Amino acid sequence: MEIKKIVIAGAGTMGYSMADIFAKYGYDVVLYNHRQETLDKAKTKIAEAQREKIAYTTDMQAFGDCDLIVENIIEDFDKKFAFYQELNNYVKDNTIIATNTSGLSINKLSEAVSHPERFIGFHWFNPPTLILLTEIIKNDHTRDDVAKAIYDLALSIDKKPVLVNKDVLGFAANRLQLAVVREALSLVDAGVVSKEGIDDVMKYGLGFRWACLGPLETLDFGGLDTFYHVSSYLMPDLEDSHEIPKELAEHYERGELGVKTKKGFYDYADGKDKAATKARDEKLQKLFDALYKD
Incomplete structure (x- = not known):
């Protein structure tokens, strides 16, 4: 399945970033949003080299003539479901429809889509210009050629795609992330380590190593015998609550x-929000350049 023309639905941070990246790699790109002011703002965020290559529209007729639609609207199941139901009135039967949901059920969302065998998850990570991973999530009916087309598309824009063969909540990345968050907040709540300390454990230890080695590669290098014996006494002691972590709930x-x-x-008051974001992006850029820049 050849993908040439892509319509991005939703012009928020992820949507305009996708449009920017696809246009950079030569795809014919349309950015759709139901509010013109959001489109106007998004256009200012797109790199100047790509800005005029992209078409911008509030008209859903744009979905009628494309090879791929990537939905990036609000992370709300009911609103996504309603959007797909309306989309059915415009889209061709052979157009691939993908969602950038962070963890909503691909199976349940596909129930709103005519021909659900062409529906798939295509999960990107923020900031999309630096995070290479994309998760490609099949629903129970997704055709293999659809999954391959999205996988090949991700490779063509220099992403690192991972195929998730079964639809599970949170897919792969967010399940791993929330498992770490649960244990981290449990340790903080119990007074074992401070919030600053738990972040330092990740930044200067685990996260630093995991930037180069995955968790299973880490086991191989550390020795499966060592991890086997550690597992024998540590697994029973790890946090296994099914509740939202207390401190996360309180902040929310x-x-x-x-x-x-x-x-x-x-605290991010008094300009610390912008400073923290700038520092994050600069560190990610340095890490990206060190590991992946040719």
Whole structure:
């Protein structure tokens, strides 16, 4: 299946970044949003070299003539479901429809799509210009040629795709991430280590190593005998709660949502939000250049 023309639905951070990247690699790109002001803002965020290569529209007729639609609208199941139901009125039967959901069920979302065998998850990570991973998630009916087309598309834009063969909540990356978060917050809540300390454990230890080696490669280098014996006494002692971590829930209930509200686990007031974002991006860029730049 050849993909030449791509329509991105949703012009938020992920949507305009996708449009920018696809246009950079020579694809015919249309960026759709139902609000013109959002499109106008998105256009200013796209690299100047790609800005005029992209078409911008609020008209859903744009979905009627393309090879691929990548949906990036709000992470709300009901709104995505309703969007796909309306999309059915415009899209061709052979157009691939992909969602950039972070963890909603691909199977359940596919129920709103005519010909669900052409529906697939295509999960990107923020910032998309630096994070190479994309997860490609099949629903129970996704055709193999559809999955291959998206996998090959990801390779063509220099991403590192991983095929998730079964639809599970959170897919692969967010399941791993939340497992780490659960144990991290359990240790902080028990007073074992401070929040700053738990972040340092990841930044200067595990995360530094995991930038080069995956968890299973790490086991191989460390010795499976060592990890076997550690597992024998540590696994029974790890946090296994099925509840939302207490401190995460408390911040959420107070409206402390992190950088976006200038307070989360840390304080981002008085310009610290911009400084923290800049520092993050600079470090990621250095790491990217060191590991992956030719």
